[in-house]
Amino acid sequence: xxxxxxxxxxxxxxxxxxxxxxxxxxxxxxxxxxxxxxxxxxxxxxxxxxxxxxxxxxxxxxxxxxxxxxxxxxxxxxxxxxxxxxxxxxxxxxxxxxxxxxxxxxxxxxxxx
Amino acid sequence: xxxxxxxxxxxxxxxxxxxxxxxxxxxxxxxxxxxxxxxxxxxxxxxxxxxxxxxxxxxxxxxxxxxxxxxxxxxxxxxxxxxxxxxxxxxxxxxxxxxxxxxxxxxxx
Numbered sequence: 001x002x003x004x005x006x007x008x009x010x011x012x013x014x015x016x017x018x019x020x021x022x023x024x025x026x027x028x029x030x031x032x033x034x035x036x037x038x039x040x041x042x043x044x045x046x047x048x049x050x051x052x053x054x055x056x057x058x059x060x061x062x063x064x065x066x067x068x069x070x071x072x073x074x075x076x077x078x079x080x081x082x083x084x085x086x087x088x089x090x091x092x093x094x095x096x097x098x099x100x101x102x103x104x105x106x107x108x109x110x111x112x113x
Numbered sequence: 114x115x116x117x118x119x120x121x122x123x124x125x126x127x128x129x130x131x132x133x134x135x136x137x138x139x140x141x142x143x144x145x146x147x148x149x150x151x152x153x154x155x156x157x158x159x160x161x162x163x164x165x166x167x168x169x170x171x172x173x174x175x176x177x178x179x180x181x182x183x184x185x186x187x188x189x190x191x192x193x194x195x196x197x198x199x200x201x202x203x204x205x206x207x208x209x210x211x212x213x214x215x216x217x218x219x220x221x222x
Contacts, residue, residue, distance in 0.1 A: 004155075010175045033209060033210075035212075036218065042212050042213060042214050042215070043156075043201075043212040045209055045210075046153070048209055058215070065144065066129075067173050088153065090155055092156075097209055098143065098144075098205040098206060098209065098210065099143060100161070101158035101207070102145055102156070102158060102210060103158065104150075104155035104156040104157070104158075105155055106154060107154060107155050109151070109153075
C-alpha cells in the first residue's frame with residue numbers, strides 16, 4: 001500500500017531533550033515536506049526537500065533540523081525542544097512540488113513539558 | 114500568498130443533503146487541490162483540477178474552477194456522516210502547498 005509512515009504517533013518529552021520524528025514513504029517520491037498544525041494557525045510548512053541531499057526552509061524552520069540522505073526517509077529533528085513546539089506534526093510526500101497531490105502521514109502529536 | 118480562503122468557515126447539514134464549499138485565491142495558479150482532514154488525522158488528497166479545466170468529478174465530489182474570478186467550489190452530493198471533516202482548498206503554482214483555515218463540515222445523521 002502506498003503510504004507515508006510517521007513515528008511515533010504520540011510523544012511526550014521534556015524541554016531540551018533531543019528527539020527525532022521519523023518519516024518514510026514507499027512511493028519513490030522526490031518531494032517531501034514537514035508541516036505543523038496548531039489551533040487557529042492552520043498548517044505551516046517547516047522544511048521541505050526537493051530530492052536527496054536537497055533541503056530548504058519553509059515558513060517556520062526555527063528550532064528544527066532535517067536531513068534527506070535517502071529518497072524514502074525525511075526525519076525531523078528537534079535538537080532542544082521547547083514547549084512552543086508542542087504541536088501536531090505531519091510529513092507529506094509528492095512526485096514533485098505543487099503539480100501533484102500530496103500524500104500525508106497520520107501525524108505525530110508532540111507534547112513538550 | 115498562494116493560500117486559499119475557504120467559505121463558509123463552518124457548515125452543518127443533514128445526512129443526504131448536498132454540501133457546497135467555496136474557495137477564493139489571489140495569485141495565478143497551475144492547479145487547485147482539495148483536501149479533507151478528519152479530526153486530528155492526516156490530510157487526504159481529494160481532487161486536483163488544472164487551471165485549464167472548468168469542472169471535474171470524482172465519485173460524489175464535483176469541483177469547479179473559475180480562474181477569471183480566482184475561485185473554486187467543492188460540492189459533495191448525498192452527504193454521509195463520514196463526510197464530517199475539515200476541507201481545505203490549496204491553489205498551487207511552483208511553490209509549496211499552503212493551507213488556509215478550511216471549512217469545517219458537520220453532517221448530522
